[in-house]
Amino acid sequence: MGLMTDRLPGLVERIPGGQILVTSIDAVLNWSRSNSLWPLAFGTKCCAIEMLMATGAAHQDLSRFGAEVARQSPRQADMMVVAGAIVKKMAPRMRMLYEQMAEPRYVIATGSCAISGGPFMYNSYSIVRGVDEVVPVDVYVPGCPPRPEAFFWGLMMLQKMIKQGESIARPGLRRKPVLAALPQGIAMEDIREEIRGLLEADNVIDVEKEAHNKVWADKVKVWMAKHLYKP
Amino acid sequence: MDGEALVQAVIGLGLGAEKREKADRPAVRVPADKLATAMKRLREDEALAFDMLLDHTAIDWLAAGTFELVYNLYSTVHGHYLMVAATVPRARPVVPTVSGLWDAAHWQEREVFDLFGVEYDGHPDLRRLFLEDDWQGFPLRKDYTDEDMLRLPK
Amino acid sequence: MSVQIKTLNDIVCPPDEARSPLSTQEYFVNMGPQHPIAHGSLRLVLRLDGETVRAVIPVPGFVHRGLEKMAESLNPRQIIHLTDRMDYLSALMNNWAVSRLVERAAGIATNDRIETIRTLMAELQRLQSHVLWWGVLGMDLGAFTAFLYGFREREIISRIFEDTIGARLTMNYIQPGGLMFDIHPDFVKKVKALLAYLRPIIEEYETLLSGNVILQERLRNVGILAPEKAVSLGCTGPVLRASGVPYDLRKLEPYGMYGKVEFDVVVGTVGDCWDRYYVRMEEMRQSMRIVEQLIDSIPEGPHMTTKFAARIKIPEGTYYGHLETARGVLGIFLVSDGKSDLPYRIHFRSPNFNNLWAITAIAPGWRIADIIAIQSSLDLVIPDIDR
Numbered sequence: 001m002g003l004m005t006d007r008l009p010g011l012v013e014r015i016p017g018g019q020i021l022v023t024s025i026d027a028v029l030n031w032s033r034s035n036s037l038w039p040l041a042f043g044t045k046c047c048a049i050e051m052l053m054a055t056g057a058a059h060q061d062l063s064r065f066g067a068e069v070a071r072q073s074p075r076q077a078d079m080m081v082v083a084g085a086i087v088k089k090m091a092p093r094m095r096m097l098y099e100q101m102a103e104p105r106y107v108i109a110t111g112s113c114a115i116s117g118g119p120f121m122y123n124s125y126s127i128v129r130g131v132d133e134v135v136p137v138d139v140y141v142p143g144c145p146p147r148p149e150a151f152f153w154g155l156m157m158l159q160k161m162i163k164q165g166e167s168i169a170r171p172g173l174r175r176k177p178v179l180a181a182l183p184q185g186i187a188m189e190d191i192r193e194e195i196r197g198l199l200e201a202d203n204v205i206d207v208e209k210e211a212h213n214k215v216w217a218d219k220v221k222v223w224m225a226k227h228l229y230k231p
Numbered sequence: 232m233d234g235e236a237l238v239q240a241v242i243g244l245g246l247g248a249e250k251r252e253k254a255d256r257p258a259v260r261v262p263a264d265k266l267a268t269a270m271k272r273l274r275e276d277e278a279l280a281f282d283m284l285l286d287h288t289a290i291d292w293l294a295a296g297t298f299e300l301v302y303n304l305y306s307t308v309h310g311h312y313l314m315v316a317a318t319v320p321r322a323r324p325v326v327p328t329v330s331g332l333w334d335a336a337h338w339q340e341r342e343v344f345d346l347f348g349v350e351y352d353g354h355p356d357l358r359r360l361f362l363e364d365d366w367q368g369f370p371l372r373k374d375y376t377d378e379d380m381l382r383l384p385k
Numbered sequence: 386m387s388v389q390i391k392t393l394n395d396i397v398c399p400p401d402e403a404r405s406p407l408s409t410q411e412y413f414v415n416m417g418p419q420h421p422i423a424h425g426s427l428r429l430v431l432r433l434d435g436e437t438v439r440a441v442i443p444v445p446g447f448v449h450r451g452l453e454k455m456a457e458s459l460n461p462r463q464i465i466h467l468t469d470r471m472d473y474l475s476a477l478m479n480n481w482a483v484s485r486l487v488e489r490a491a492g493i494a495t496n497d498r499i500e501t502i503r504t505l506m507a508e509l510q511r512l513q514s515h516v517l518w519w520g521v522l523g524m525d526l527g528a529f530t531a532f533l534y535g536f537r538e539r540e541i542i543s544r545i546f547e548d549t550i551g552a553r554l555t556m557n558y559i560q561p562g563g564l565m566f567d568i569h570p571d572f573v574k575k576v577k578a579l580l581a582y583l584r585p586i587i588e589e590y591e592t593l594l595s596g597n598v599i600l601q602e603r604l605r606n607v608g609i610l611a612p613e614k615a616v617s618l619g620c621t622g623p624v625l626r627a628s629g630v631p632y633d634l635r636k637l638e639p640y641g642m643y644g645k646v647e648f649d650v651v652v653g654t655v656g657d658c659w660d661r662y663y664v665r666m667e668e669m670r671q672s673m674r675i676v677e678q679l680i681d682s683i684p685e686g687p688h689m690t691t692k693f694a695a696r697i698k699i700p701e702g703t704y705y706g707h708l709e710t711a712r713g714v715l716g717i718f719l720v721s722d723g724k725s726d727l728p729y730r731i732h733f734r735s736p737n738f739n740n741l742w743a744i745t746a747i748a749p750g751w752r753i754a755d756i757i758a759i760q761s762s763l764d765l766v767i768p769d770i771d772r
Binding site: 253254255256258282283284285286288290291301303307310314333334335337338339342344346350356357358359360361362363364365370371375 | 389390391392393394396445446449451453454489490613614616617618619630632637701702703704705707714716718720729730732734738739742746771
């Protein structure tokens with residue numbers, strides 16, 4: 001597309017904070033990971049039509065990003081695109097799906113329902129206000145529903161994060177989640193530097209701590225003990 | 232049959248029905264204990280022939296201390312509509328079921344049970360529909376409190 | 386008087402337990418809330434005997450946001466924004482249902498231009514919804530190409546909507562008293578181009594999928610729904626019409642401009658999946674016919690007859706209004722206590738709710754693969770069931 005031209009792997013990036021992508025193998029691995037993200041088709045509501053179906057279809061083509069192979073089983077997917085509102089009945093199942101995904105795994109929260117509860121934030125007794133209460137999110141894509149182009153912007157941001165992210169020496173260490181809202185009237189070139197700065201700043205998170213969000217992990221254990229019958 | 236004639240015909244059946252005021256379509260009110268016989272009659276009578284239950288829901292009149300159960304009926308044979316209302320006290324909301332007459336009532340009644348707590352006597356499978364089986368409380372009641380709910384600030 | 390309240394675990398339990406309803410050959414399999422043909426998040430518990438389905442127990446509620454409780458603290462204009470998110474593939478028709486009821490209750494008049502544009506938008510949305518349904522049906526039965534073709538046409542209609550309305554999916558356009566915006570200057574030209582483009586495309590769809598022997602084998606005489614059963618279940622829309630009952634609100638109680646255009650009500654004979662498929666294909670042609678009759682003669686006039694900021698006072702009483710969306714009859718039951726502009730109670734009679742339960746009547750006796758064909762032909766949108 002020419003919007004965010006990525007430099008080919010092999011260039012060593014010096015990142016403030018002391019981390020360096022030590023080997024070009026890291027760069028190659030991250031490059032190949034980011035260009036073949038297989039989404040888990042987890043769409044509950046309207047965002048599913050736009051984010052999962054319309055982006056996979058002909059006019060806006062998800063396969064040019066390598067993400068066409070939408071898997072139904074979480075064991076085979078590495079990116080969970082949460083498209084739609086999550087309610088309390090669905091949340092333990094979603095957590096179970098997330099835990100079944102193999103590392104490295106990423107989560108894009110698309111749509112305002114997944115970010116904060118959206119239009120149902122007030123006066124709804126069953127909504128979960130934001131999917132980040134259940135799973136750790138990497139990229140937030142706002143909109144109701146976001147345009148497919150906005151989703152691609154978020155996807156490209158995730159790809160950038162992956163390319164500058166994990167390394168063999170310290171796997172599982174990722175960047176702080178990023179809000180991928182494309183500002184109006186600003187050209188790509190203007191904000192490229194800003195995004196680079198955001199991603200390169202010294203703000204890594206400890207995935208061990210965040211991913212095993214204790215509150216929901218406990219709730220899932222209780223739910224699983226109650227609902228899955230033992231043979 | 233047109234609206235007023237329909238209401239009079241239903242009242243004339245002698246089922247204890249009376250006109251329900253302030254509705255925008257023909258509406259009658261039936262006592263809750265006579266609901267089963269009244270509905271059966273409405274369905275089987277040839278001039279009325281209400282063979283489709285379009286909608287069944289409940290209204291929580293907190294001030295009056297009652298639930299008003301509303302049944303919207305339609306006849307594909309004659310093309311007329313009727314709204315039937317039955318009132319039950321909030322403290323003990325039990326009504327006979329009409330799921331033997333219309334299959335749609337089977338699940339509409341489960342929905343009203345789930346959200347309001349109205350119990351249907353004789354229902355074959357009275358379970359919660361939308362909420363988890365162990366949810367406490369009935370959300371659509373006016374006095375439902377939930378500390379998890381976020382209220383819209385005025 | 387005895388009321389027995391059960392839970393799901395009472396019904397779904399392993400065969401070796403004493404109270405189990407299963408014979409020892411049967412077992413329960415979960416088609417859980419996340420699976421390829423969920424059309425949303427719907428859980429189907431199947432009671433299987435080998436591969437034959439003995440019973441289907443749908444467990445909805447995985448997208449239950451409590452819209453009816455929320456709507457008790459929102460005024461009618463805000464409720465329209467919520468109705469978009471119920472059956473989002475007929476969002477404009479949902480908006481129209483609420484607008485029409487509020488206009489009748491509060492005594493707001495509209496003009497011919499508003500009604501013509503509303504009818505045009507509703508029929509374009511019906512086309513868009515059926516085209517998506519066709520693509521998804523192909524995808525569910527294994528023909529992924531159909532999905533790409535369907536979405537190609539859907540994108541064109543989405544762009545026409547986007548020019549005028551600004552949104553592709555959740556429209557929030559038809560308001561009590563008129564329309565949010567006036568139509569785009571290019572609207573008429575683009576719709577005419579769309580009609581010229583779409584007619585041969587629908588014929589291409591027939592060649593691609595309808596004449597395909599595999600589709601015929603999977604849909605013909607599969608999942609027959611008798612007309613009396615369909616009426617008793619409260620099914621409406623193409624599901625009911627395919628079973629032979631000519632119940633179409635556009636003809637029976639004309640609203641908008643439907644009384645002034647000519648179109649046919651498409652009715653099936655057998656009530657199997659093929660009838661439900663073909664009724665929708667033919668409805669696409671009828672929708673194009675309606676759009677063709679209206680597009681050249683949109684009357685002049687304002688696009689809004691009341692001010693946006695005006696509060697809409699609804700007199701005390703109960704009101705019920707309904708119209709025909711792409712999936713069936715959407716009814717709005719509104720109770721107002723006359724004290725404020727917020728409704729006391731609002732209930733949405735959603736078409737997909739009744740159409741879902743038809744699967745419990747149709748499915749027993751068929752195989753698992755037939756369940757998929759049946760569910761695709763019922764054309765369910767799950768958030769509409771759960772509200």
